[in-house]
Amino acid sequence: xxxxxxxxxxxxxxxxxxxxxxxxxxxxxxxxxxxxxxxxxxxxxxxxxxxxxxxxxxxxxxxxxxxxxxxxxxxxxxxxxxxxxxxxxxxxxxxxxxxxxxxxxxxxxxxxxxxxx
Amino acid sequence: xxxxxxxxxxxxxxxxxxxxxxxxxxxxxxxxxxxxxxxxxxxxxxxxxxxxxxxxxxxxxxxxxxxxxxxxxxxxxxxxxxxxxxxxxxxxxxxxxxxxxxxxxxxxxxxx
Numbered sequence: 001x002x003x004x005x006x007x008x009x010x011x012x013x014x015x016x017x018x019x020x021x022x023x024x025x026x027x028x029x030x031x032x033x034x035x036x037x038x039x040x041x042x043x044x045x046x047x048x049x050x051x052x053x054x055x056x057x058x059x060x061x062x063x064x065x066x067x068x069x070x071x072x073x074x075x076x077x078x079x080x081x082x083x084x085x086x087x088x089x090x091x092x093x094x095x096x097x098x099x100x101x102x103x104x105x106x107x108x109x110x111x112x113x114x115x116x117x
Numbered sequence: 118x119x120x121x122x123x124x125x126x127x128x129x130x131x132x133x134x135x136x137x138x139x140x141x142x143x144x145x146x147x148x149x150x151x152x153x154x155x156x157x158x159x160x161x162x163x164x165x166x167x168x169x170x171x172x173x174x175x176x177x178x179x180x181x182x183x184x185x186x187x188x189x190x191x192x193x194x195x196x197x198x199x200x201x202x203x204x205x206x207x208x209x210x211x212x213x214x215x216x217x218x219x220x221x222x223x224x225x226x227x228x229x
Contacts, residue, residue: 006160032215041125043206044161044219093160097215106151106208106217108160 003027004096006109013084013116020080021112023094029074030096034106035067038091050077084116125204127224136194140207140220145188147209151217152181152192155204164192164205194225202227 003026013019023033031052036044048069049057056069068080081088091113095106130136142150148169153161167174167181167190174181180193190207207220 004160034215034217043222046216046218049215091158095160106161107163108153111158111160113158 002107004107004109006094006112010113015085015116016083018080018082019084020078021092023077023109025075025096032097033077034095035079036093086116089114089116125222125224129226130197131228134197136197138192138205138223140190142188142209146211148212149210150190151208153206197227199227
Protein backbone atom coordinates (compact mmCIF):
# COMPACT_ATOMS: atom_id res chain seq x y z
CA UNK A 1 0.00 0.00 0.00
CA UNK A 2 0.85 3.71 0.17
CA UNK A 3 1.92 4.14 -3.44
CA UNK A 4 2.64 7.53 -4.93
CA UNK A 5 2.66 7.86 -8.69
CA UNK A 6 4.47 10.73 -10.38
CA UNK A 7 4.14 11.70 -14.01
CA UNK A 8 5.94 12.28 -16.29
CA UNK A 9 9.15 10.54 -15.34
CA UNK A 10 11.11 12.83 -17.61
CA UNK A 11 10.41 15.88 -19.73
CA UNK A 12 12.39 18.13 -22.01
CA UNK A 13 11.02 21.57 -22.69
CA UNK A 14 12.10 24.76 -24.36
CA UNK A 15 13.16 27.75 -22.35
CA UNK A 16 10.20 30.01 -21.61
CA UNK A 17 7.56 27.30 -21.69
CA UNK A 18 5.68 25.81 -18.74
CA UNK A 19 5.72 22.24 -17.54
CA UNK A 20 3.21 20.47 -15.30
CA UNK A 21 4.16 17.54 -13.09
CA UNK A 22 1.50 15.37 -11.46
CA UNK A 23 1.68 13.52 -8.17
CA UNK A 24 -1.03 11.02 -7.28
CA UNK A 25 -1.64 8.92 -4.21
CA UNK A 26 -2.97 5.68 -5.62
CA UNK A 27 -4.36 3.78 -2.66
CA UNK A 28 -4.75 6.33 0.07
CA UNK A 29 -5.90 9.88 0.58
CA UNK A 30 -3.18 12.44 1.06
CA UNK A 31 -4.28 15.71 2.59
CA UNK A 32 -0.69 16.85 2.46
CA UNK A 33 1.87 16.38 -0.26
CA UNK A 34 5.38 17.71 -0.54
CA UNK A 35 7.48 18.82 -3.48
CA UNK A 36 11.25 18.48 -3.49
CA UNK A 37 13.97 19.43 -5.90
CA UNK A 38 17.22 17.56 -6.11
CA UNK A 39 20.32 18.67 -8.00
CA UNK A 40 22.99 16.13 -8.97
CA UNK A 41 24.92 14.72 -6.04
CA UNK A 42 22.90 16.74 -3.58
CA UNK A 43 20.24 16.06 -1.02
CA UNK A 44 16.53 16.66 -1.36
CA UNK A 45 15.51 20.27 -0.88
CA UNK A 46 11.94 20.86 0.22
CA UNK A 47 10.27 23.39 -2.06
CA UNK A 48 6.75 23.52 -0.72
CA UNK A 49 4.07 21.80 1.27
CA UNK A 50 0.85 21.25 -0.63
CA UNK A 51 -2.38 21.11 1.35
CA UNK A 52 -5.62 19.90 -0.17
CA UNK A 53 -8.08 22.72 -0.63
CA UNK A 54 -5.76 25.50 0.51
CA UNK A 55 -2.70 27.41 -0.61
CA UNK A 56 0.65 25.75 -0.60
CA UNK A 57 3.31 26.75 1.89
CA UNK A 58 6.59 27.58 0.20
CA UNK A 59 10.04 27.30 1.69
CA UNK A 60 12.20 30.37 1.93
CA UNK A 61 13.76 31.27 -1.39
CA UNK A 62 11.26 29.35 -3.53
CA UNK A 63 9.28 31.58 -5.88
CA UNK A 64 5.61 30.77 -5.54
CA UNK A 65 4.74 32.48 -8.83
CA UNK A 66 7.25 30.38 -10.67
CA UNK A 67 6.44 27.04 -9.06
CA UNK A 68 2.65 26.85 -9.02
CA UNK A 69 1.16 24.15 -6.84
CA UNK A 70 -2.41 22.96 -7.00
CA UNK A 71 -3.84 20.33 -4.66
CA UNK A 72 -7.43 20.16 -5.79
CA UNK A 73 -8.26 16.69 -4.55
CA UNK A 74 -7.16 14.27 -1.86
CA UNK A 75 -5.26 12.19 -4.38
CA UNK A 76 -3.68 14.70 -6.74
CA UNK A 77 -1.19 17.53 -6.43
CA UNK A 78 0.39 19.26 -9.41
CA UNK A 79 3.53 21.35 -9.72
CA UNK A 80 3.78 23.69 -12.68
CA UNK A 81 7.15 25.19 -13.50
CA UNK A 82 6.29 28.40 -15.31
CA UNK A 83 8.54 30.12 -17.82
CA UNK A 84 11.15 27.46 -17.34
CA UNK A 85 14.83 28.30 -17.75
CA UNK A 86 17.87 26.03 -17.98
CA UNK A 87 18.66 26.62 -14.30
CA UNK A 88 15.31 24.99 -13.46
CA UNK A 89 16.62 21.73 -14.87
CA UNK A 90 16.56 19.33 -11.96
CA UNK A 91 15.01 16.19 -10.51
CA UNK A 92 11.64 16.98 -8.97
CA UNK A 93 10.17 14.55 -6.46
CA UNK A 94 6.84 14.53 -4.69
CA UNK A 95 5.87 12.73 -1.54
CA UNK A 96 2.76 12.20 0.48
CA UNK A 97 2.46 12.30 4.21
CA UNK A 98 1.28 9.27 6.07
CA UNK A 99 0.21 10.13 9.55
CA UNK A 100 1.24 7.80 12.32
CA UNK A 101 1.00 8.53 16.04
CA UNK A 102 2.00 12.14 15.61
CA UNK A 103 5.07 11.59 13.47
CA UNK A 104 5.19 11.77 9.73
CA UNK A 105 6.61 9.22 7.38
CA UNK A 106 6.80 9.82 3.70
CA UNK A 107 6.23 7.77 0.64
CA UNK A 108 7.84 9.17 -2.46
CA UNK A 109 7.05 9.29 -6.12
CA UNK A 110 9.57 8.08 -8.65
CA UNK A 111 10.63 11.60 -9.58
CA UNK A 112 10.55 13.72 -12.72
CA UNK A 113 13.72 14.66 -14.57
CA UNK A 114 13.19 18.12 -16.07
CA UNK A 115 15.58 19.36 -18.72
CA UNK A 116 15.11 22.86 -20.04
CA UNK A 117 16.88 23.57 -23.31
CA UNK B 118 17.76 23.81 8.25
CA UNK B 119 18.14 21.92 5.01
CA UNK B 120 21.33 19.97 4.48
CA UNK B 121 22.98 20.67 1.18
CA UNK B 122 26.29 19.34 -0.02
CA UNK B 123 28.15 19.64 -3.27
CA UNK B 124 29.82 16.27 -2.91
CA UNK B 125 28.33 13.08 -1.61
CA UNK B 126 30.65 11.13 0.67
CA UNK B 127 31.22 7.65 -0.69
CA UNK B 128 31.56 4.37 1.16
CA UNK B 129 33.04 1.45 -0.75
CA UNK B 130 32.39 -2.01 0.65
CA UNK B 131 33.22 -5.51 -0.52
CA UNK B 132 30.26 -7.68 -1.30
CA UNK B 133 29.39 -9.79 1.73
CA UNK B 134 30.90 -7.37 4.24
CA UNK B 135 28.87 -5.26 6.62
CA UNK B 136 28.29 -1.57 5.87
CA UNK B 137 27.92 1.23 8.36
CA UNK B 138 26.56 4.55 7.19
CA UNK B 139 26.62 7.45 9.61
CA UNK B 140 24.54 10.57 9.95
CA UNK B 141 24.70 13.56 12.26
CA UNK B 142 21.32 15.17 12.66
CA UNK B 143 20.80 18.82 13.36
CA UNK B 144 17.83 19.35 15.64
CA UNK B 145 17.87 18.13 19.24
CA UNK B 146 14.07 18.40 19.24
CA UNK B 147 13.74 15.76 16.50
CA UNK B 148 12.11 12.62 17.80
CA UNK B 149 11.62 10.50 14.73
CA UNK B 150 14.26 9.39 12.27
CA UNK B 151 14.07 7.63 8.95
CA UNK B 152 16.60 6.08 6.62
CA UNK B 153 15.93 6.20 2.90
CA UNK B 154 17.63 4.50 -0.02
CA UNK B 155 17.73 6.28 -3.36
CA UNK B 156 18.79 4.52 -6.50
CA UNK B 157 19.89 6.51 -9.50
CA UNK B 158 17.00 8.29 -11.21
CA UNK B 159 14.42 7.16 -8.67
CA UNK B 160 12.65 8.57 -5.66
CA UNK B 161 13.76 7.72 -2.12
CA UNK B 162 12.61 4.41 -0.70
CA UNK B 163 11.87 3.88 2.99
CA UNK B 164 14.25 1.46 4.70
CA UNK B 165 13.74 1.72 8.43
CA UNK B 166 12.73 4.22 11.07
CA UNK B 167 13.29 4.75 14.76
CA UNK B 168 11.72 6.88 17.44
CA UNK B 169 13.71 8.79 20.00
CA UNK B 170 12.58 6.55 22.85
CA UNK B 171 14.63 3.76 21.31
CA UNK B 172 18.34 3.44 20.67
CA UNK B 173 18.27 0.46 18.35
CA UNK B 174 15.90 -1.07 15.86
CA UNK B 175 16.40 -4.01 13.57
CA UNK B 176 14.91 -4.91 10.26
CA UNK B 177 15.77 -7.42 7.62
CA UNK B 178 19.55 -7.13 7.20
CA UNK B 179 19.44 -3.56 8.48
CA UNK B 180 19.89 -2.06 11.93
CA UNK B 181 19.53 1.57 12.93
CA UNK B 182 21.31 2.92 15.99
CA UNK B 183 20.43 6.22 17.60
CA UNK B 184 22.63 8.17 19.97
CA UNK B 185 20.69 11.21 21.12
CA UNK B 186 23.51 12.46 23.31
CA UNK B 187 25.68 13.25 20.32
CA UNK B 188 22.84 13.53 17.80
CA UNK B 189 24.13 10.63 15.75
CA UNK B 190 22.35 8.03 13.70
CA UNK B 191 23.79 5.04 11.92
CA UNK B 192 22.53 2.46 9.48
CA UNK B 193 24.13 -0.95 9.45
CA UNK B 194 23.63 -3.25 6.51
CA UNK B 195 24.61 -6.86 7.01
CA UNK B 196 26.12 -8.95 4.23
CA UNK B 197 26.08 -6.09 1.74
CA UNK B 198 24.93 -7.03 -1.74
CA UNK B 199 25.41 -5.33 -5.12
CA UNK B 200 21.74 -4.35 -5.02
CA UNK B 201 22.47 -2.25 -1.96
CA UNK B 202 24.49 0.18 -4.06
CA UNK B 203 22.64 3.49 -3.82
CA UNK B 204 22.63 6.81 -2.00
CA UNK B 205 21.40 6.62 1.57
CA UNK B 206 19.80 9.55 3.36
CA UNK B 207 18.86 9.97 6.96
CA UNK B 208 15.91 12.22 7.70
CA UNK B 209 14.55 13.74 10.88
CA UNK B 210 11.11 14.84 12.00
CA UNK B 211 9.59 16.47 15.05
CA UNK B 212 6.34 15.09 16.44
CA UNK B 213 3.40 17.17 15.29
CA UNK B 214 5.29 18.88 12.47
CA UNK B 215 4.91 17.80 8.89
CA UNK B 216 8.34 18.80 7.70
CA UNK B 217 11.01 16.15 7.32
CA UNK B 218 14.58 17.36 6.97
CA UNK B 219 17.05 15.31 4.93
CA UNK B 220 20.73 14.84 5.64
CA UNK B 221 23.47 15.18 3.07
CA UNK B 222 23.48 11.57 1.94
CA UNK B 223 26.12 8.87 1.54
CA UNK B 224 26.80 6.94 -1.61
CA UNK B 225 27.34 3.24 -1.00
CA UNK B 226 29.36 1.37 -3.61
CA UNK B 227 29.43 -2.39 -3.34
CA UNK B 228 32.45 -4.01 -4.91
CA UNK B 229 31.67 -7.47 -6.32
